[in-house]
Amino acid sequence: MGSVAAALGLSSPLFTNAHLSSPNNSTSLSVEDANDLAMAKPSSSAVGLPNYKWRLLIAYDGTRYAGWQFQVSPPTIQCILEKALVQITKLEREHLLFVGASRTDTGVHAWGQVAHFITPFNYDSLDSIHAALNGLLPSDIRVREISAATPEFHARFSVKSKVYCYKIYNDSIMDPFQRHYAYHSTYKLNATAMREAAKLFIGKHDFSAFVNASRNDRVRDPVKTIFRFDVIEMGPLIQLEVEGSGFLYRQVRNMVALLIQIGKEAIPTDIVTKILATRDRRELAKYALPAPPHGLCLVSVKYNDEHLRLPSECPTTSLGRYHTISKCKLPFY
Numbered sequence: 001m002g003s004v005a006a007a008l009g010l011s012s013p014l015f016t017n018a019h020l021s022s023p024n025n026s027t028s029l030s031v032e033d034a035n036d037l038a039m040a041k042p043s044s045s046a047v048g049l050p051n052y053k054w055r056l057l058i059a060y061d062g063t064r065y066a067g068w069q070f071q072v073s074p075p076t077i078q079c080i081l082e083k084a085l086v087q088i089t090k091l092e093r094e095h096l097l098f099v100g101a102s103r104t105d106t107g108v109h110a111w112g113q114v115a116h117f118i119t120p121f122n123y124d125s126l127d128s129i130h131a132a133l134n135g136l137l138p139s140d141i142r143v144r145e146i147s148a149a150t151p152e153f154h155a156r157f158s159v160k161s162k163v164y165c166y167k168i169y170n171d172s173i174m175d176p177f178q179r180h181y182a183y184h185s186t187y188k189l190n191a192t193a194m195r196e197a198a199k200l201f202i203g204k205h206d207f208s209a210f211v212n213a214s215r216n217d218r219v220r221d222p223v224k225t226i227f228r229f230d231v232i233e234m235g236p237l238i239q240l241e242v243e244g245s246g247f248l249y250r251q252v253r254n255m256v257a258l259l260i261q262i263g264k265e266a267i268p269t270d271i272v273t274k275i276l277a278t279r280d281r282r283e284l285a286k287y288a289l290p291a292p293p294h295g296l297c298l299v300s301v302k303y304n305d306e307h308l309r310l311p312s313e314c315p316t317t318s319l320g321r322y323h324t325i326s327k328c329k330l331p332f333y
Contacts, residue, residue, distance in 0.1 A: 055116050062110070112300035167297070
């Protein structure tokens, strides 16, 4: 462990997360959420030992992966990240307690996914483990940032809001460079009508009509708050950006699908209010199927400032490092 510790910047304890706190609100948790909540507490073997919590900011192209949630085959983002962390830290998966902020679905991308993990040791510097992680990860998954986190921080349960973006390429011919990241609509969409309809989602609503039954039968509170829902035109690209307190399984893709039908002028804008009022997923199915996953991206996860504060005497946040050379190594001609 000594050589590994030196290489990865391990040090003696500087700050201690001896008691890893749980969220205050644990109502309406799914089985998986309850497991994550239990995992957030140190095991009996770790009682009395220091624990250190680390926050990751992650970007990935979800094209090749079966979503975020851990499974070995077909591979998921969480599985690939955990394998790299296990190799670097020499800890077992159950000791890392790795948790992500959002369980993105198969084919969905992320620019601002957040996760945390636990170690029984501290780091003098995070630059080395940051470089090691990205060195082991495939090129379509990148850790953008690593920082120390307080015991109170939890990647999922501390979330204040999430921002998702859905891209639609609205032209007769698809841009081949957008094919993995935008849905192609050959129907000319009325962005003004879509914008008016999107405003009807804003506020606190029961979104039961916009949730799909999930494979793991998650039990979720269907009441969510949408803070904003913007429809932005950039030439042939229409970008739908939504920020909310949380989202149900496939809720964003279902909302987008309805807006696309409204953009085609196949249905009126006020259909949004009517479908919300039914609280019945079968009502939405009469008008739209979920939009394809590849147009969706998790842009950012927001937290309160107190959850993002750094512990005292912790290592500096790693944003990645540039390589430098002291002199030109090419011969002059």
